[in-house]
Amino acid sequence: MHPILVETGPWSWGAYPVIVLILALIVGLVQWLESRRAGSQSLTATNWALTTLFVLAGAAAMILVVNKLAPIYVHSYGVMLLIALAAGTWWLTRTGRNYGFNLEDWIDFALIILLSGVVGARLLYVLLHLPDYASAPITILYVWQGGLAFHGGVAGAIIAGYIFACVRRISFPLLADLSAPALALGYAIARIGCFLNGCCYGHRCDLPWGVTFPPGTEAGAGGFPRHPTQLYACAASFIIFLVLARLQPRIKVRGNLFLLYLVLYSVYRFIVEFFRRGATANVFAPLAPLTEAQTASIVIGIGALITIFVRRHRREPEGK
Numbered sequence: 371m372h373p374i375l376v377e378t379g380p381w382s383w384g385a386y387p388v389i390v391l392i393l394a395l396i397v398g399l400v401q402w403l404e405s406r407r408a409g410s411q412s413l414t415a416t417n418w419a420l421t422t423l424f425v426l427a428g429a430a431a432m433i434l435v436v437n438k439l440a441p442i443y444v445h446s447y448g449v450m451l452l453i454a455l456a457a458g459t460w461w462l463t464r465t466g467r468n469y470g471f472n473l474e475d476w477i478d479f480a481l482i483i484l485l486s487g488v489v490g491a492r493l494l495y496v497l498l499h500l501p502d503y504a505s506a507p508i509t510i511l512y513v514w515q516g517g518l519a520f521h522g523g524v525a526g527a528i529i530a531g532y533i534f535a536c537v538r539r540i541s542f543p544l545l546a547d548l549s550a551p552a553l554a555l556g557y558a559i560a561r562i563g564c565f566l567n568g569c570c571y572g573h574r575c576d577l578p579w580g581v582t583f584p585p586g587t588e589a590g591a592g593g594f595p596r597h598p599t600q601l602y603a604c605a606a607s608f609i610i611f612l613v614l615a616r617l618q619p620r621i622k623v624r625g626n627l628f629l630l631y632l633v634l635y636s637v638y639r640f641i642v643e644f645f646r647r648g649a650t651a652n653v654f655a656p657l658a659p660l661t662e663a664q665t666a667s668i669v670i671g672i673g674a675l676i677t678i679f680v681r682r683h684r685r686e687p688e689g690k
Contacts, residue, residue, distance in 0.1 A: 379440025450563025490526020543625030572597025636671030
């Protein structure tokens with residue numbers, strides 16, 4: 371319930387040494403990782419000089435930019451997305467090494483999936499709420515205010531993941547299976563961002579764990595406690611992550627772990643929609659009182675189950 375995590379700027383030049391130190395630590399860590407990858411443990415004098423110049427100039431540029439744009443707001447939703455990306459990449463790195471993947475592969479993949487997922491999720495949300503954006507199209511870019519449809523994000527990520535697999539000549543079903551637990555873990559963390567942002571909230575809740583959102587916000591309208599559906603989603607997705615992580619070594623048919631994720635997600639989403647009100651909880655008129663998300667969950671969940679059944683005896687080679 372803190373959409374703005376940090377408000378900063380303008381900065382005085384007294385902050386310059388601190389910014390230099392932070393930049394130096396970041397650049398030093400990157401160079402250390404690069405030197406380990408390249409098998410070299412030392413940097414040349416030229417590299418040290420260029421690095422020092424970059425850090426000093428970069429710190430000065432940061433102060434000038436922040437002072438020009440100040441105040442700058444750091445949104446909690448964006449921060450949680452970055453943490454979700456880091457957690458998902460960590461899991462991919464941990465499990466992917468057995469298949470010949472390295473950290474660079476997963477960083478490239480994670481960034482592509484994040485961007486394509488956000489674009490797909492935003493595109494679907496905007497299409498479902500087109501009248502709301504017709505008068506102010508620029509607000510389509512305001513993703514930090516919430517408004518991401520997960521099913522659109524999955525579609526965007528699948529398309530990007532398939533293209534990535536083709537370009538890198540990697541088995542797409544293997545890539546999807548390795549990504550499934552990471553996706554569940556990242557989703558759980560991202561939903562904390564939704565809670566802090568006050569989007570994706572629930573209906574009125576008279577139970578002890580009902581949450582009253584701040585007055586003046588959409589979720590706080592009425593001043594009564596609501597179901598913290600964002601936290602329901604976080605807990606459910608973390609349980610899904612644990613299930614998938616447990617089953618990952620046991621599932622022999624590539625692609626089926628990702629399909630199982632779609633089934634489990636669809637079950638969770640169908641249930642939580644009964645308690646949810648804010649963002650993409652609209653009723654799907656042809657199948658009222660089912661919501662749009664419940665309808666999509668039925669289609670995706672059943673489709674994934676049928677596909678698992680059809681592919682149950684399939685076998686694929688080891689490796690990428």
